[in-house]
Amino acid sequence: MEEKKMTYNTILFDLDGTLTDPKVGILNSVKYALQKMNIAIPLEAELLKFIGPPIQQSFSEIFQLNEKDILNAVRFYREYFSQSGMIENNVYDGIRDLLSDLQKEKKRLYVATSKPTIFAKKILSHFQLDEFFVDIVGSELDGTRIDKGEIIEHIFEMNNNLSKEDSVMVGDRLHDIKGAKIANIDAIGVTYGYGSELELTDAGANAIVSSVDQLKKMLLNESKIMV
CATH class of the missing domain: 3.40.50.1000 (HAD superfamily/HAD-like)
Known part of the structure; x- marks a missing residue:
C-alpha cells in the first residue's frame, strides 16, 4: 500500500x-426485548454484536428468529430504546x-x-x-x-x-x-x-x-x- x-x-x-x-442503551434495549419474548439473555459478548449492524439482522443471526418474531423483537426493542435507551x-x-x-x-x-x-x-x-x-x-x-x-x-x-x-x-x-x-x-x-x-x-x-x-x-x- x-x-x-x-x-x-x-x-x-x-x-x-x-x-x-451506545453500549448501555443498546444492551438494555435488547435485554428488555428478550425478556418480553421469554428468550434467555446470553452473555454480554453476544449482546455486543448488536452494536453496529441493523437490529433486524442481529435478531435474525444471533437468535435465529423467524420474520414474525423479528418484527416483535424490534417492536419491544424500540419500546425501551425510544423511552430510555437512546440517551443511555x-x-x-x-x-x-x-x-x-x-x-x-x-x-x-x-x-x-x-x-x-x-x-x-x-x-x-x-x-x-x-x-x-x-x-x-x-x-x-x-x-x-x-x-x-x-x-x-x-x-x-x-x-x-x-x-x-x-x-x-x-x-x-x-x-x-x-x-x-x-x-x-x-x-x-x-x-x-x-x-x-x-x-x-x-x-x-x-x-x-x-x-x-x-x-x-x-x-x-x-x-x-x-x-
Whole structure:
C-alpha cells in the first residue's frame, strides 16, 4: 500500500461506536426485548454484536428468529430504546472538538447510520451535535434502507453537488467499510469503537486509527493515509 496525504471535503460518520458509545442503551434495549419474548439473555459478548449492524439482522443471526418474531423483537426493542435507551449513551471524548474543527475548515459533514433516522436525529440533538451536520441519514422504521451502502448512496443521490473523489466514510464496523466500498468512496476504520483492527482491515479500510485524536489529524490532513 502507498502512503500519501488525502484531502477529504465530504466526511460521513457512523453514529454508534464512532461518534457516541451506545453500549448501555443498546444492551438494555435488547435485554428488555428478550425478556418480553421469554428468550434467555446470553452473555454480554453476544449482546455486543448488536452494536453496529441493523437490529433486524442481529435478531435474525444471533437468535435465529423467524420474520414474525423479528418484527416483535424490534417492536419491544424500540419500546425501551425510544423511552430510555437512546440517551443511555455517551459522546466519545474529543468528538465535539473534532466536529467543530472540521466545520471551521468548511468540511461537509454527514451522519450515515443504520439506526432509524428519527432516533439518530433525537440522539444527536440531545447531545447538541446535530448542529455540525449538513444532514443525518439513517434507515426507515419499516426496515427499509438499512444497508450501509444504500444509506451512503442515498446521501449522494440527495446531494448531487458532492464528489465521491474527495469523500470518506468513518466507522467502527465492517458494515461501514463495506458500505463505503459499495458506494465507491474511501473508508477510515476506528478501533476505539466496537470493531477490531482485523475486522476493519479485512473489510478493506483505507486507513485505521485507534483514537479520536488520530482521526482528527487524518481528517485535517495532518497525517498520511494508506491507499
